[in-house]
Amino acid sequence: MAYHQVMAELYDKLMEDAPYDKWVTFTEAVLESYQVSGAKVADFGCGTGEITVRLSENGYEVTGVDYSADMLAIAEQKGTAANQTIRWIHQDLRELAGISQMDVVVSYCDVMNYITAKEDVQQVFKNVNKALSDNGLFIFDVHSLHHVEQDLVDHTFADVTDDSSYIWFCYPGESEGEMYHDLTFYHLQKDHYVRFDESHHQRTYSVATYRQLLENSGFEILKICGDFSVEMAFSEENAERIFFIAQKKDEIK
Numbered sequence: 593m594a595y596h597q598v599m600a601e602l603y604d605k606l607m608e609d610a611p612y613d614k615w616v617t618f619t620e621a622v623l624e625s626y627q628v629s630g631a632k633v634a635d636f637g638c639g640t641g642e643i644t645v646r647l648s649e650n651g652y653e654v655t656g657v658d659y660s661a662d663m664l665a666i667a668e669q670k671g672t673a674a675n676q677t678i679r680w681i682h683q684d685l686r687e688l689a690g691i692s693q694m695d696v697v698v699s700y701c702d703v704m705n706y707i708t709a710k711e712d713v714q715q716v717f718k719n720v721n722k723a724l725s726d727n728g729l730f731i732f733d734v735h736s737l738h739h740v741e742q743d744l745v746d747h748t749f750a751d752v753t754d755d756s757s758y759i760w761f762c763y764p765g766e767s768e769g770e771m772y773h774d775l776t777f778y779h780l781q782k783d784h785y786v787r788f789d790e791s792h793h794q795r796t797y798s799v800a801t802y803r804q805l806l807e808n809s810g811f812e813i814l815k816i817c818g819d820f821s822v823e824m825a826f827s828e829e830n831a832e833r834i835f836f837i838a839q840k841k842d843e844i845k
Contacts, residue, residue: 603663604640605756606777607701612642614820615700616650621822622731622837623696626814631695634723636685636732637703641667641678647698648676655679655691686712688719697723699732708770708795710805717809721844730811730838735796736818737769739832745771755780769796799828802836810842 623631631652635644638656640663648654648671656671656678658664664680671678681691685699685707697720707713720730735744745764751757761774773792778785799816806813818824818831828834 604642604666605753606751606758607642610642610701611820612646615643615698616646618817618820618822618835619647619696619698619731620650622729625822626729626837626839628695628729632693632725633696633698634691634694636688636697636699636720637701637706638667638680639663639701641670641680643698643700644678645670645674645676648678649674655681655694657681657683657685657688657691659684685716685719688716688723691723693725694723694728695725696729696731699730701733702735702794704732704734705794705796706792708793710797710801713797713802714805714808717805717811718844721810721840721842724840726840728840729814730806730840731835733833733835734802735769735794736828736831736834737796737798738829740769740771740796743832765793765795767795769798771795799834806836806838810840810844811838812841813838 623629633647633652634655634657635647636657638644638658641656644654644656644667656664656667658667661682664682668680683689704713707716724730744762747762749760756777756779758775758777763772765771771794773794775790775792777788777790779788803813813836815837816826817835817837818826819833
């Protein structure tokens with residue numbers, strides 16, 4: 593089994609406690625709030641398709657986009673097993689092309705935090721604008737600066753099961769909101785454990801920065817929420833995960 597294929601499979605083990613249902617529930621609450629029905633939805637940075645397949649099962653016409661071909665291969669298997677018709681596209685969000693007339697684009701679970709350079713975030717937002725129909729919605733989340741600084745950097749995380757284990761070191765970068773993750777996995781293959789190592793680079797920005805980049809990309813911000821709650825008052829200092837709900841207002845050429 594190829595290295596990247598194993599890492600894609602281990603991703604699901606690492607993320608087995610991730611609140612995928614909360615992301616789907618949040619999405620549907622937003623669509624209901626803004627009276628969007630029968631939506632064509634694109635999931636940008638869909639990974640192994642957990643959210644994508646759930647949205648398809650709930651009746652949306654869904655397209656999943658990801659940079660990792662190995663992640664997409666697993667996502668496609670899940671879609672087939674669930675008897676769902678989903679379009680899967682292998683593309684870098686910074687160089688996105690060929691996607692248009694989406695009613696909604698969602699991008700969850702740290703995807704935007706992997707876009708670390710501000711100019712690249714700007715380019716991705718412009719690409720999202722081009723992918724949306726007039727007045728389409730863009731919903732995404734990021735780590736809050738507070739969460740990064742207080743709960744992630746300079747911390748170590750670990751988990752051990754019978755067939756796999758990992759240890760995860762998180763340390764700060766040179767810029768505000770920047771962090772690096774060094775992960776070591778041990779995965780049982782037949783009668784022995786195989787070690788795999790991964791390094792990840794993420795950065796989050798202030799709410800004000802994301803607001804400016806969205807406005808520069810032809811969006812109007814409808815609402816900013818914290819921690820999966822559409823209704824609760826938002827606090828940048830207290831929320832761990834910040835959700836932006838933006839609407840396309842101007843066409844980006």
